[in-house]
Amino acid sequence: MRRKASLILLALAVFFAALSPMLRWYAFPRLAKIPANQYQDMVLEAKDATLVDNSLQEKKVSKITIVQTLKGNVEASEKIEKTLGRDVVVWDSLSYAQDPDGKMVAYIPERYIFDAHSQDPVHATGEMVDGDPVKREGIEFKWPFQTEKRDYEYFDAQTRTSNPIHYKGTQNFRGLEVYYFEQTIPWTQVKFPKKLPVAGITPEQIAKTGMTRWYTTVRKFWVEPVTGAPVYGEEIHKEELRGGTLLGDREKVTAFAGHVKMREDYIEHTVDLVKSNRLLVLLMTTYLPWGFLTLAVLLLALALWLEARSRRPDDPVPTTADEPEPVTA
Amino acid sequence: MRALIAAAIGLAVALALVFTITAMGSPTGRTSPKPLLTTVPSHP
Numbered sequence A: 001m002r003r004k005a006s007l008i009l010l011a012l013a014v015f016f017a018a019l020s021p022m023l024r025w026y027a028f029p030r031l032a033k034i035p036a037n038q039y040q041d042m043v044l045e046a047k048d049a050t051l052v053d054n055s056l057q058e059k060k061v062s063k064i065t066i067v068q069t070l071k072g073n074v075e076a077s078e079k080i081e082k083t084l085g086r087d088v089v090v091w092d093s094l095s096y097a098q099d100p101d102g103k104m105v106a107y108i109p110e111r112y113i114f115d116a117h118s119q120d121p122v123h124a125t126g127e128m129v130d131g132d133p134v135k136r137e138g139i140e141f142k143w144p145f146q147t148e149k150r151d152y153e154y155f156d157a158q159t160r161t162s163n164p165i166h167y168k169g170t171q172n173f174r175g176l177e178v179y180y181f182e183q184t185i186p187w188t189q190v191k192f193p194k195k196l197p198v199a200g201i202t203p204e205q206i207a208k209t210g211m212t213r214w215y216t217t218v219r220k221f222w223v224e225p226v227t228g229a230p231v232y233g234e235e236i237h238k239e240e241l242r243g244g245t246l247l248g249d250r251e252k253v254t255a256f257a258g259h260v261k262m263r264e265d266y267i268e269h270t271v272d273l274v275k276s277n278r279l280l281v282l283l284m285t286t287y288l289p290w291g292f293l294t295l296a297v298l299l300l301a302l303a304l305w306l307e308a309r310s311r312r313p314d315d316p317v318p319t320t321a322d323e324p325e326p327v328t329a
Numbered sequence B: 001m002r003a004l005i006a007a008a009i010g011l012a013v014a015l016a017l018v019f020t021i022t023a024m025g026s027p028t029g030r031t032s033p034k035p036l037l038t039t040v041p042s043h044p
Helices: A002-031 A074-084 A203-208 A264-311 B002-024
Strands: A039-052 A058-072 A088-098 A104-115 A152-156 A161-173 A176-190 A212-224 A229-242 A252-262
Touching: A002 A264, A002 B002, A039 A229, A039 A264, A058 A252, A074 A088, A152 A176, A152 A212, A161 A212, A176 A229, A176 A264, A229 A264, A252 A264
Parallel strands: none
Antiparallel strands: A039 A058, A039 A252, A058 A088, A088 A104, A152 A161, A161 A176, A176 A212, A212 A229, A229 A252
């Protein structure tokens, strides 16, 4: 009976010992992925911002609100997965900005296609920013699982280029250990958005006047490294309109200047969401593998102990003194 | 010999479990019917 029990314990010990590394290095990389049907919205605000009005005059406004929506397009991702044979996520996103009166000031749609596991960009038809086909390099919106303390290439939708976003240190953000990343995009000429706030005016019409649009930003992200999810973000964003006949004798006018920050209720929501997702990732990468390994050692020890006991005789044989054999003469 | 068989069974079950779970993956679900927002939500 003891021998049978020790064999069962040995089988269980091997089971958990094998499960431990396989969960971490085989199952986790295959199971951890961004769901294809994710839907997420985010509200950011730039208080006391500068904006240009319809008569091309700078004005101070109390607040610009930016609503950013990410929507996983399952049908589009399945179509790409069939040709590529790997898990792909297609995010249709919209950055919509409005002034304090609720009037639209920016409307930029994007399609971002990436590997569901590694978050590496995937190039497929439909990848775009504001209707222009692009070929992203690096990441956008989210960092990979198990984010490292190093610089990453980050795609900038305004310039349609990828540039390094620098790791600047580890910080504590509302009880979470986060990596702080920062990217500066120097003044760069960028395209006018396809959809402008003034009805009836097209980017082509503005371009004919000789006016150009310039942009610079300092982008800051606080990223939770286990999930790779940004828990907070800020952007010091400036846009100028330069040259052309519409500005008269002025060389340039500020089209937008503001310090964009996440709204407080969205920060709290994001931190809570990331904390729960972090626990799930840690379960697969740390808690369960180490737990299984410890259990395997304990089970093996128990199996060996039972085995040793089963080999020991239950009742010791009484020792008897050997009597001398008779010797024949 | 019986110990070896027991260990092999434990290993085989672990492999089968991990391969089955990873092969099943997770359901992809459907595209959310919610729109891309052009209004400011009052809360997350």
